[in-house]
Amino acid sequence: DIQMTQSPSSLSASVGDRVTITCRASQGIRQDLGWYQQQPGKAPKRLIYAISTLEGGVPSRFSGSGSETEFTLTISSLRPEDFATYFCLQYGLSPWTFGQGTKVEIK
C-alpha cells in the first residue's frame, strides 16, 4: 500500500497568514493526488484534484503543487472560514490512501 505522510499534524496560524501543508507518498503516484477540507461534523469537501486543479467554487487562495512523491497545499492568505482539518488523498493505486490530516487552528 502507498503510505501518505502528511505534515504537520497541526498548526496554529493567524488570519492573513500563508500556510503550507505537505504530503509525501511512499512511491510515485504521477498526478493522482487530491486535497480536502473537513469542518467538524461535516463530510470532507474537495479543494483540489490532479495535484493542482482547483475544484469549481473554491477560492483562488488555495493552490496545490508537487509531483510524484511530494505534494503541497498552500493557502496564500488564511481566512476565518479556513480553520479546519485538511487531508490529502492518493488515488493512483489501489488501495486509495489518505494522509493523517492537518488541523489548522487559530493562533
Added chain:
Amino acid sequence: QVRLVQSGAEVKKPGASVKISCRASGYTFNYYYLHWVRQTPGQGLEWMGMIGPGDGSTTYSQTFQGRVTLTTDTSTSAVFMELNSLTSEDTAVYYCARQFWSLDYWGQGTLVTVS
C-alpha cells in the same frame, strides 16, 4: 444538483452486521464509480472499496476483504455497504463518495456504533 444521501445512524452489538445505503441523485447513476470511506479518531480516513453502479464490479481494500460487501440497485440509484463481524474498532462514520478523478461528492456520513 448532485446529492448522495445515506441512511441513518446505527447501533450494533459486537459480532453483528450493518448495512448502510447511499442514494444518488442529480446525475446519471451508472456513469460514476461510488466508493466507501470510513473515519475513526484513531485511524483517520480509510478507503474501504468501490463499486461500478452499472455492472456491480467491485474492488475492496485488503483491510476489509471478506468482511465487506458492496452492492447496487440501479432501479433506485442506490449502493449499499454491508460490514460483517463487527467489533468495537468498527465504530466510525462511514461515507459514500462519487469518483470523478478523485472523490468529488460525498454523502453526509452514517455513524455506526458497535457496543
